[in-house]
Amino acid sequence: xxxxxxxxxxxxxxxxxxxxxxxxxxxxxxxxxxxxxxxxxxxxxxxxxxxxxxxxxxxxxxxxxxxxxxxxxxxxxxxxxxxxxxxxxxxxxxxxxxxxxxxxxxxxxxxxxxxxxxxxxxxxxxxxxxxxxxxxxxxxxxxxxxxxxxxxxxxxxxxxxxxxxxxxxxxxxxxxxxxxxxxxxxxxxxxxxxxxxxxxxxxxxxxxxxxxxxxxxxxxxxxxxxxxxxxxxxxxxxxxxxxxxxxxxxxxxxxxxxxxxxxxxxxxxxxxxxxxxxxxxxxxxxxxxxxxxxxxxxxxxxxxxxxxxxxxxxxxxxxxxxxxxxxxxxxxxxxxxxxxxxxxxxxxxxxxxxxxxxxxxxxxxxxxxxxxxxxxxxxxxxxxxxxxxxxxxxxxxxxxx
Numbered sequence: 001x002x003x004x005x006x007x008x009x010x011x012x013x014x015x016x017x018x019x020x021x022x023x024x025x026x027x028x029x030x031x032x033x034x035x036x037x038x039x040x041x042x043x044x045x046x047x048x049x050x051x052x053x054x055x056x057x058x059x060x061x062x063x064x065x066x067x068x069x070x071x072x073x074x075x076x077x078x079x080x081x082x083x084x085x086x087x088x089x090x091x092x093x094x095x096x097x098x099x100x101x102x103x104x105x106x107x108x109x110x111x112x113x114x115x116x117x118x119x120x121x122x123x124x125x126x127x128x129x130x131x132x133x134x135x136x137x138x139x140x141x142x143x144x145x146x147x148x149x150x151x152x153x154x155x156x157x158x159x160x161x162x163x164x165x166x167x168x169x170x171x172x173x174x175x176x177x178x179x180x181x182x183x184x185x186x187x188x189x190x191x192x193x194x195x196x197x198x199x200x201x202x203x204x205x206x207x208x209x210x211x212x213x214x215x216x217x218x219x220x221x222x223x224x225x226x227x228x229x230x231x232x233x234x235x236x237x238x239x240x241x242x243x244x245x246x247x248x249x250x251x252x253x254x255x256x257x258x259x260x261x262x263x264x265x266x267x268x269x270x271x272x273x274x275x276x277x278x279x280x281x282x283x284x285x286x287x288x289x290x291x292x293x294x295x296x297x298x299x300x301x302x303x304x305x306x307x308x309x310x311x312x313x314x315x316x317x318x319x320x321x322x323x324x325x326x327x328x329x330x331x332x333x334x335x336x337x338x339x340x341x342x343x344x345x346x347x348x349x350x351x352x353x354x355x356x357x358x359x360x361x362x363x364x365x366x367x368x369x370x371x372x373x374x375x376x377x378x379x380x381x382x383x384x385x386x387x388x389x390x391x392x393x394x395x396x397x398x399x400x401x
Contacts, residue, residue, distance in 0.1 A: 003124050003182060010178035011117065012140050014075065017171020019148020020155065021082060023250050024164035026235040027156055029099055037236060037364070039096050041356015044232035045349035046103035050111045052349065055342025059335035060199045062115045068182050074113035075176035081105040083169035089162040115341065119334040122325050131268055131322045139264035143257065153250020203335025212393055215385035216320040219284065220344035222377040223313055226291055228351025229371040237364045242299065255303040259310030267318045275391035276319055284379030287312030291372035295365045323393055
Protein backbone atom coordinates (compact mmCIF):
# COMPACT_ATOMS: atom_id res chain seq x y z
CA UNK A 1 0.00 0.00 0.00
CA UNK A 2 1.42 3.41 -1.00
CA UNK A 3 2.24 6.13 1.51
CA UNK A 4 -0.79 8.19 0.50
CA UNK A 5 -3.24 5.31 0.91
CA UNK A 6 -1.85 4.39 4.33
CA UNK A 7 -2.19 8.04 5.33
CA UNK A 8 -5.73 8.12 3.93
CA UNK A 9 -6.75 4.85 5.62
CA UNK A 10 -5.52 6.05 9.01
CA UNK A 11 -7.51 9.24 8.70
CA UNK A 12 -10.60 7.41 7.46
CA UNK A 13 -10.66 5.00 10.39
CA UNK A 14 -10.15 7.67 13.04
CA UNK A 15 -12.68 9.85 11.22
CA UNK A 16 -15.32 7.15 11.39
CA UNK A 17 -14.65 6.65 15.08
CA UNK A 18 -14.85 10.40 15.69
CA UNK A 19 -18.17 10.59 13.83
CA UNK A 20 -19.56 7.84 16.04
CA UNK A 21 -18.17 9.56 19.12
CA UNK A 22 -19.62 12.85 17.92
CA UNK A 23 -23.08 11.38 18.44
CA UNK A 24 -22.25 9.47 21.62
CA UNK A 25 -20.67 12.39 23.51
CA UNK A 26 -23.61 14.85 23.39
CA UNK A 27 -26.06 12.00 23.99
CA UNK A 28 -24.01 11.02 27.04
CA UNK A 29 -24.38 14.58 28.31
CA UNK A 30 -28.11 14.65 27.56
CA UNK A 31 -29.23 11.14 28.48
CA UNK A 32 -26.80 10.22 31.27
CA UNK A 33 -26.12 13.59 32.90
CA UNK A 34 -29.23 15.64 31.85
CA UNK A 35 -27.05 18.54 30.68
CA UNK A 36 -28.51 22.05 30.34
CA UNK A 37 -28.26 24.16 27.14
CA UNK A 38 -25.35 26.11 28.63
CA UNK A 39 -23.52 22.90 29.56
CA UNK A 40 -24.04 21.59 26.02
CA UNK A 41 -22.55 24.84 24.75
CA UNK A 42 -19.54 24.41 27.04
CA UNK A 43 -18.93 20.86 25.78
CA UNK A 44 -19.19 21.98 22.16
CA UNK A 45 -16.88 24.94 22.82
CA UNK A 46 -14.32 22.77 24.60
CA UNK A 47 -13.99 20.56 21.52
CA UNK A 48 -12.42 23.46 19.61
CA UNK A 49 -11.12 25.74 22.37
CA UNK A 50 -7.50 24.71 21.82
CA UNK A 51 -7.43 26.63 18.54
CA UNK A 52 -7.72 29.81 20.58
CA UNK A 53 -4.85 28.77 22.87
CA UNK A 54 -2.22 27.09 20.68
CA UNK A 55 -3.63 27.65 17.21
CA UNK A 56 -0.91 30.10 16.14
CA UNK A 57 2.08 28.40 17.85
CA UNK A 58 0.99 25.02 16.44
CA UNK A 59 2.35 25.93 13.00
CA UNK A 60 5.80 26.56 14.46
CA UNK A 61 5.56 23.49 16.69
CA UNK A 62 4.70 21.25 13.74
CA UNK A 63 7.49 22.76 11.64
CA UNK A 64 10.00 21.82 14.34
CA UNK A 65 8.65 18.30 15.04
CA UNK A 66 8.66 15.12 12.96
CA UNK A 67 5.26 15.04 11.24
CA UNK A 68 4.79 11.34 11.90
CA UNK A 69 5.70 11.67 15.57
CA UNK A 70 3.32 14.59 16.06
CA UNK A 71 0.43 12.65 14.53
CA UNK A 72 1.22 9.48 16.49
CA UNK A 73 1.37 11.32 19.80
CA UNK A 74 -1.90 13.09 19.11
CA UNK A 75 -3.67 9.80 18.33
CA UNK A 76 -2.48 8.14 21.55
CA UNK A 77 -3.53 11.14 23.66
CA UNK A 78 -6.98 11.22 22.05
CA UNK A 79 -7.47 7.50 22.64
CA UNK A 80 -6.59 7.82 26.32
CA UNK A 81 -8.82 10.86 26.85
CA UNK A 82 -11.91 9.39 25.20
CA UNK A 83 -11.33 6.01 26.84
CA UNK A 84 -11.39 7.65 30.27
CA UNK A 85 -15.11 8.44 29.94
CA UNK A 86 -16.39 4.82 30.00
CA UNK A 87 -13.97 4.04 32.85
CA UNK A 88 -15.16 6.97 34.96
CA UNK A 89 -18.80 6.11 34.19
CA UNK A 90 -18.24 2.49 35.26
CA UNK A 91 -16.82 3.79 38.56
CA UNK A 92 -19.90 5.99 39.03
CA UNK A 93 -17.94 9.26 38.95
CA UNK A 94 -18.82 10.68 35.53
CA UNK A 95 -19.71 14.40 35.48
CA UNK A 96 -20.28 17.13 32.92
CA UNK A 97 -16.98 18.63 34.04
CA UNK A 98 -15.23 15.39 33.06
CA UNK A 99 -16.79 15.58 29.58
CA UNK A 100 -15.62 19.19 29.23
CA UNK A 101 -12.06 18.34 30.32
CA UNK A 102 -11.96 15.35 27.97
CA UNK A 103 -13.17 17.51 25.11
CA UNK A 104 -10.43 20.03 25.92
CA UNK A 105 -7.67 17.39 25.92
CA UNK A 106 -8.90 15.98 22.62
CA UNK A 107 -9.09 19.53 21.27
CA UNK A 108 -5.41 20.22 22.00
CA UNK A 109 -4.38 16.94 20.39
CA UNK A 110 -6.59 17.70 17.39
CA UNK A 111 -4.81 21.01 16.78
CA UNK A 112 -1.38 19.41 16.45
CA UNK A 113 -2.73 16.46 14.45
CA UNK A 114 -4.72 18.57 11.98
CA UNK A 115 -1.92 21.04 11.23
CA UNK A 116 0.56 18.17 10.80
CA UNK A 117 -1.90 16.26 8.61
CA UNK A 118 -2.54 19.23 6.31
CA UNK A 119 1.18 19.89 6.03
CA UNK A 120 1.98 16.25 5.30
CA UNK A 121 -0.30 15.88 2.25
CA UNK A 122 1.68 18.18 -0.11
CA UNK A 123 4.80 16.16 0.75
CA UNK A 124 3.35 12.88 -0.53
CA UNK A 125 1.41 14.00 -3.62
CA UNK A 126 2.25 16.32 -6.51
CA UNK A 127 0.75 19.79 -6.85
CA UNK A 128 -1.24 18.66 -9.87
CA UNK A 129 -2.97 16.07 -7.67
CA UNK A 130 -3.72 18.24 -4.65
CA UNK A 131 -7.21 19.35 -5.73
CA UNK A 132 -8.25 15.75 -6.42
CA UNK A 133 -6.70 14.44 -3.19
CA UNK A 134 -8.28 17.22 -1.12
CA UNK A 135 -11.63 16.42 -2.73
CA UNK A 136 -11.08 12.75 -1.92
CA UNK A 137 -10.30 13.46 1.72
CA UNK A 138 -13.33 15.74 1.98
CA UNK A 139 -15.45 13.07 0.29
CA UNK A 140 -14.11 10.49 2.73
CA UNK A 141 -14.92 12.78 5.61
CA UNK A 142 -18.40 13.13 4.15
CA UNK A 143 -18.80 9.36 3.93
CA UNK A 144 -17.74 8.88 7.54
CA UNK A 145 -19.96 11.79 8.56
CA UNK A 146 -22.80 10.09 6.71
CA UNK A 147 -22.30 6.58 8.06
CA UNK A 148 -20.79 7.45 11.44
CA UNK A 149 -23.73 9.31 13.03
CA UNK A 150 -26.23 6.72 11.78
CA UNK A 151 -24.07 3.87 13.03
CA UNK A 152 -23.36 5.75 16.25
CA UNK A 153 -27.07 6.31 16.85
CA UNK A 154 -27.78 2.61 16.37
CA UNK A 155 -24.94 1.58 18.69
CA UNK A 156 -26.11 4.07 21.32
CA UNK A 157 -29.62 2.65 21.02
CA UNK A 158 -28.29 -0.88 21.50
CA UNK A 159 -25.48 -0.42 24.04
CA UNK A 160 -25.94 3.05 25.53
CA UNK A 161 -24.11 6.32 24.89
CA UNK A 162 -21.08 5.79 27.13
CA UNK A 163 -19.96 2.32 25.90
CA UNK A 164 -20.20 3.62 22.32
CA UNK A 165 -17.31 6.00 23.04
CA UNK A 166 -14.97 2.99 23.20
CA UNK A 167 -15.32 2.71 19.42
CA UNK A 168 -13.89 6.20 19.07
CA UNK A 169 -10.97 5.40 21.39
CA UNK A 170 -10.06 2.22 19.49
CA UNK A 171 -10.18 4.07 16.14
CA UNK A 172 -7.41 6.40 17.31
CA UNK A 173 -5.21 3.44 18.25
CA UNK A 174 -5.72 1.83 14.85
CA UNK A 175 -4.87 5.14 13.18
CA UNK A 176 -1.67 5.40 15.24
CA UNK A 177 -0.62 1.90 14.21
CA UNK A 178 -1.01 2.79 10.52
CA UNK A 179 0.69 6.17 10.81
CA UNK A 180 3.66 4.49 12.44
CA UNK A 181 4.41 2.82 9.09
CA UNK A 182 4.75 6.17 7.28
CA UNK A 183 8.22 7.57 6.54
CA UNK A 184 9.53 10.25 8.85
CA UNK A 185 10.00 13.70 7.34
CA UNK A 186 13.64 14.42 6.62
CA UNK A 187 14.34 18.12 6.40
CA UNK A 188 17.41 20.25 6.94
CA UNK A 189 17.18 21.88 10.34
CA UNK A 190 18.95 25.15 11.19
CA UNK A 191 21.49 25.27 13.98
CA UNK A 192 19.23 27.77 15.70
CA UNK A 193 15.56 28.39 14.98
CA UNK A 194 14.34 32.01 14.80
CA UNK A 195 12.29 33.12 17.82
CA UNK A 196 8.81 31.58 17.87
CA UNK A 197 7.13 34.98 17.96
CA UNK A 198 8.98 36.08 14.82
CA UNK A 199 7.98 32.90 12.97
CA UNK A 200 4.34 33.27 14.04
CA UNK A 201 4.21 36.91 12.93
CA UNK A 202 5.70 36.02 9.55
CA UNK A 203 3.04 33.40 8.86
CA UNK A 204 0.23 35.59 10.17
CA UNK A 205 1.30 38.59 8.09
CA UNK A 206 1.52 36.48 4.93
CA UNK A 207 -2.08 35.28 5.33
CA UNK A 208 -3.67 38.56 6.41
CA UNK A 209 -2.06 40.58 3.60
CA UNK A 210 -2.76 38.03 0.89
CA UNK A 211 -5.53 39.12 -1.52
CA UNK A 212 -7.14 35.66 -1.57
CA UNK A 213 -6.06 33.92 1.63
CA UNK A 214 -7.05 36.90 3.80
CA UNK A 215 -10.70 37.09 2.70
CA UNK A 216 -10.82 33.29 2.59
CA UNK A 217 -9.80 33.14 6.24
CA UNK A 218 -12.59 35.55 7.25
CA UNK A 219 -15.14 33.59 5.22
CA UNK A 220 -14.03 30.40 6.98
CA UNK A 221 -14.30 32.21 10.33
CA UNK A 222 -17.89 33.21 9.60
CA UNK A 223 -18.87 29.71 8.52
CA UNK A 224 -17.12 28.05 11.45
CA UNK A 225 -18.84 30.34 13.95
CA UNK A 226 -22.15 29.00 12.61
CA UNK A 227 -20.76 25.45 12.73
CA UNK A 228 -20.04 25.98 16.44
CA UNK A 229 -23.65 27.08 16.91
CA UNK A 230 -24.85 23.94 15.15
CA UNK A 231 -22.57 21.59 17.10
CA UNK A 232 -23.94 22.98 20.36
CA UNK A 233 -27.63 23.13 19.44
CA UNK A 234 -28.36 20.37 16.91
CA UNK A 235 -28.59 17.48 19.44
CA UNK A 236 -30.63 19.68 21.78
CA UNK A 237 -32.91 20.87 18.96
CA UNK A 238 -33.52 17.38 17.61
CA UNK A 239 -34.11 15.67 20.97
CA UNK A 240 -36.03 18.34 22.89
CA UNK A 241 -37.69 20.45 20.17
CA UNK A 242 -38.42 17.84 17.51
CA UNK A 243 -38.64 14.79 19.81
CA UNK A 244 -36.18 12.60 17.86
CA UNK A 245 -34.96 9.29 19.30
CA UNK A 246 -31.19 8.57 19.54
CA UNK A 247 -31.34 6.41 16.42
CA UNK A 248 -33.18 9.11 14.48
CA UNK A 249 -30.75 11.77 15.72
CA UNK A 250 -27.93 9.82 14.07
CA UNK A 251 -29.86 9.53 10.80
CA UNK A 252 -30.75 13.23 10.74
CA UNK A 253 -27.21 14.35 11.55
CA UNK A 254 -26.02 12.19 8.65
CA UNK A 255 -27.59 14.74 6.28
CA UNK A 256 -24.43 16.77 6.86
CA UNK A 257 -22.43 13.88 5.44
CA UNK A 258 -24.66 13.61 2.37
CA UNK A 259 -24.20 17.30 1.61
CA UNK A 260 -20.46 17.14 2.21
CA UNK A 261 -20.13 14.05 0.01
CA UNK A 262 -22.06 15.73 -2.81
CA UNK A 263 -20.01 18.89 -2.49
CA UNK A 264 -16.71 16.99 -2.44
CA UNK A 265 -17.68 14.90 -5.47
CA UNK A 266 -18.67 17.96 -7.49
CA UNK A 267 -16.10 20.54 -6.36
CA UNK A 268 -13.46 19.94 -9.01
CA UNK A 269 -15.96 19.71 -11.89
CA UNK A 270 -17.96 22.66 -10.56
CA UNK A 271 -14.99 25.01 -10.14
CA UNK A 272 -13.56 23.94 -13.50
CA UNK A 273 -16.87 24.80 -15.18
CA UNK A 274 -17.73 28.09 -13.48
CA UNK A 275 -14.28 29.09 -12.26
CA UNK A 276 -12.69 28.89 -8.82
CA UNK A 277 -13.43 32.52 -7.89
CA UNK A 278 -17.06 32.37 -9.04
CA UNK A 279 -17.43 28.99 -7.39
CA UNK A 280 -16.49 30.46 -4.01
CA UNK A 281 -19.13 33.16 -4.34
CA UNK A 282 -21.88 30.71 -5.35
CA UNK A 283 -20.90 28.31 -2.54
CA UNK A 284 -21.24 31.13 -0.01
CA UNK A 285 -24.81 31.86 -1.09
CA UNK A 286 -25.72 28.15 -1.00
CA UNK A 287 -24.36 27.76 2.54
CA UNK A 288 -26.32 30.83 3.69
CA UNK A 289 -29.54 29.44 2.20
CA UNK A 290 -28.99 26.15 4.02
CA UNK A 291 -28.45 27.81 7.40
CA UNK A 292 -31.73 29.71 6.85
CA UNK A 293 -33.72 26.50 6.26
CA UNK A 294 -32.45 24.42 9.22
CA UNK A 295 -34.62 25.89 12.03
CA UNK A 296 -37.94 25.76 10.16
CA UNK A 297 -39.24 23.37 12.80
CA UNK A 298 -39.51 20.16 10.76
CA UNK A 299 -37.35 17.18 9.91
CA UNK A 300 -37.57 18.10 6.20
CA UNK A 301 -36.32 21.64 6.80
CA UNK A 302 -33.49 20.36 8.97
CA UNK A 303 -32.35 17.80 6.38
CA UNK A 304 -32.60 20.12 3.36
CA UNK A 305 -30.91 22.98 5.17
CA UNK A 306 -28.12 20.71 6.38
CA UNK A 307 -27.59 19.36 2.85
CA UNK A 308 -27.23 22.83 1.34
CA UNK A 309 -25.12 24.23 4.15
CA UNK A 310 -22.62 21.37 4.16
CA UNK A 311 -22.39 21.23 0.34
CA UNK A 312 -21.61 24.94 0.17
CA UNK A 313 -19.10 24.76 3.00
CA UNK A 314 -17.13 21.87 1.49
CA UNK A 315 -16.74 23.71 -1.84
CA UNK A 316 -15.41 26.70 0.09
CA UNK A 317 -13.11 24.50 2.16
CA UNK A 318 -11.63 22.34 -0.62
CA UNK A 319 -11.05 25.26 -2.97
CA UNK A 320 -9.40 27.56 -0.45
CA UNK A 321 -7.37 24.77 1.21
CA UNK A 322 -5.97 23.62 -2.12
CA UNK A 323 -5.09 27.20 -3.02
CA UNK A 324 -3.23 27.68 0.28
CA UNK A 325 -1.26 24.46 -0.20
CA UNK A 326 -0.19 25.49 -3.70
CA UNK A 327 0.33 29.24 -3.25
CA UNK A 328 2.14 29.18 0.11
CA UNK A 329 5.94 28.99 0.12
CA UNK A 330 6.86 25.52 1.49
CA UNK A 331 8.71 26.98 4.48
CA UNK A 332 5.56 28.89 5.47
CA UNK A 333 2.93 26.23 4.81
CA UNK A 334 2.51 24.86 8.35
CA UNK A 335 2.33 28.42 9.71
CA UNK A 336 -0.17 29.46 7.05
CA UNK A 337 -2.38 26.49 7.89
CA UNK A 338 -2.07 27.21 11.61
CA UNK A 339 -2.90 30.90 11.18
CA UNK A 340 -6.03 30.20 9.17
CA UNK A 341 -7.20 27.54 11.58
CA UNK A 342 -6.39 29.61 14.65
CA UNK A 343 -8.66 32.40 13.43
CA UNK A 344 -11.36 30.36 11.70
CA UNK A 345 -11.54 27.31 13.97
CA UNK A 346 -11.22 29.55 17.00
CA UNK A 347 -14.66 30.86 16.05
CA UNK A 348 -16.18 27.40 16.64
CA UNK A 349 -15.99 27.41 20.47
CA UNK A 350 -17.14 31.03 20.51
CA UNK A 351 -20.16 30.03 18.43
CA UNK A 352 -20.87 27.14 20.79
CA UNK A 353 -20.73 29.32 23.90
CA UNK A 354 -22.85 32.07 22.39
CA UNK A 355 -25.39 29.51 21.15
CA UNK A 356 -25.65 27.76 24.51
CA UNK A 357 -26.15 31.04 26.38
CA UNK A 358 -28.65 32.44 23.87
CA UNK A 359 -30.67 29.20 23.63
CA UNK A 360 -31.07 29.22 27.40
CA UNK A 361 -32.64 32.69 27.14
CA UNK A 362 -34.79 32.56 23.99
CA UNK A 363 -34.98 28.87 23.06
CA UNK A 364 -33.08 26.58 20.72
CA UNK A 365 -34.97 27.27 17.50
CA UNK A 366 -34.81 31.11 17.65
CA UNK A 367 -31.11 30.86 18.55
CA UNK A 368 -30.44 28.65 15.52
CA UNK A 369 -32.33 31.08 13.27
CA UNK A 370 -30.68 34.24 14.56
CA UNK A 371 -27.12 32.96 14.74
CA UNK A 372 -27.44 30.98 11.52
CA UNK A 373 -28.08 34.25 9.68
CA UNK A 374 -24.41 35.11 10.26
CA UNK A 375 -23.62 32.77 7.33
CA UNK A 376 -24.81 35.51 4.97
CA UNK A 377 -21.52 37.32 5.70
CA UNK A 378 -19.64 34.64 3.73
CA UNK A 379 -20.73 35.68 0.22
CA UNK A 380 -20.64 39.34 1.31
CA UNK A 381 -16.93 39.08 2.16
CA UNK A 382 -16.16 37.62 -1.27
CA UNK A 383 -18.18 40.38 -2.94
CA UNK A 384 -16.06 43.04 -1.24
CA UNK A 385 -12.74 41.29 -1.97
CA UNK A 386 -10.44 41.21 -5.03
CA UNK A 387 -12.08 37.88 -5.91
CA UNK A 388 -15.20 39.72 -7.15
CA UNK A 389 -15.35 39.98 -10.92
CA UNK A 390 -12.79 37.23 -11.51
CA UNK A 391 -13.54 33.87 -13.06
CA UNK A 392 -10.62 32.12 -11.35
CA UNK A 393 -8.32 32.73 -8.43
CA UNK A 394 -4.90 34.21 -9.34
CA UNK A 395 -2.28 31.68 -10.33
CA UNK A 396 0.52 30.60 -8.02
CA UNK A 397 3.13 32.82 -9.62
CA UNK A 398 0.98 35.92 -9.17
CA UNK A 399 0.08 34.90 -5.63
CA UNK A 400 3.74 34.74 -4.57
CA UNK A 401 4.78 38.14 -5.90
